[in-house]
Amino acid sequence: MNLIIVSYPEKPEIHFERILKNIARRPSPNQQRTRVNYERFQSGAERLRFIIRSTPTPSASSRTLLSHLDLVGHGNFGTKFTLGKYPIIEDNIIKQDIREILDGTLREETNENPGTIIRLLGCFTGSELSGHRMIQSVSRALGNREVLGVTTVVRAEDFDTGGLRTSFTHLISSKSSSPKRPVVIPVQTNTDPYKKFLQDGYTFVGFGHPIATTEHEIHMETENPSPPKDDKSKTIIFRYACNNHIITVTSDPSETPWIYQWSKQDPAPPPELNEP
Structure with missing residues (x-):
């Protein structure tokens, strides 16, 4: 089960609006992927807690069944990640109230089950040494939970009713031992007017x-x-x-x-x- 939380800044931004439209679109008849849970987020740690705890949990547990928590916001080569109105990560440090909520609600890793993986989705959130340091710092703050960042341009068109498309693979894990340069994927075109x-x-x-x-x-x-x-x-x-x-x-x-x-x-x- 996945949960995707999309930024809802005070001034609407077209890429976030298009992501929500793509996720909410009716699946095609031959599409087998399960629709994800999704919410918008502007600000407030308690709002974030409410969103996460609204997802199903096993009986007698306060922790979710989420396999992935996708946070869609602005990163830009690490050090800072903004979700909604305000940064939730600054100078590679996750805000304490956000850390406490994620630490207390997401599934922990056990011998039987992996813990909830957090993906910071925005252009270049995991690129270069700075991005690599950020996802590793957040991972350590969350008890070495796996955190993924993006190493290339990610677009609203990379999302569908299942969230981030499985064909988008340009992610780097906090468990990776070395940073990655931005990945460039050239596209051929017959004419290029610009x-x-x-x-x-x-x-x-x-x-x-x-x-x-x-x-x-x-x-x-x-x-x-x-x-x-x-x-x-x-x-x-x-x-x-x-x-x-x-x-x-x-x-x-x-x-x-x-x-x-x-x-x-x-x-x-x-x-x-x-x-x-």
């Missing part, structure tokens, strides 16, 4: 809505959008996130964003576009 505007080092990795907070925007007026549907000029919007490791690009509000990921070992450069 690549020419980006600095060398950005790779197209698909379409969708990354679980990441926009940190910077650049608006470019152009008469040659992707590809032009009419003769009117349009605005291309470049949105930078995760310390400029992610750029999403759109030229139409109804368009699914193009996603580019920084693929070099050097730090991602400041937001800047090439001349048209």
Whole structure:
């Protein structure tokens, strides 16, 4: 049994809304996966306790039967993880009230059963040394419970009625002995109308809505959008996130964003576009 808790910030963010829509969608007739329990979370340790304790428990036990607890929020290369309005992890330290709730309600590991595994789902939550340290620190604080982080771009489209798709495997465990660099998964496309505007080092990795907070925007007026549907000029919007490791690009509000990921070992450069 899985429980997925999705951030509900004060200002709605499209990726969280789309995740909830994907989870709530009616399964297709040939879909065998069991629907997960899911809730939104904005703030309050007691609210979190209520959500977790609302899941079924064995008789005469205060601990849940959950195999996985998925927390969907913003991480960005470790040190901090925000769920709802506020960080529940800062400087690699999980908030005491959150730790006490998770420690007191989640299934413990025994010889017969594994304990509840916690997954921190957001772009790059487990990447690099900083992300690896964060999931290991949280694991230690929770009695060495297994904690997983993400090592690449994770999108709203990576979720369905069963939660995170089983095809998404880019996770790192707190039990891993060494950190991982961000995983880049190039996607081939016949035409790429935006690549020419980006600095060398950005790779197209698909379409969708990354679980990441926009940190910077650049608006470019152009008469040659992707590809032009009419003769009117349009605005291309470049949105930078995760310390400029992610750029999403759109030229139409109804368009699914193009996603580019920084693929070099050097730090991602400041937001800047090439001349048209």
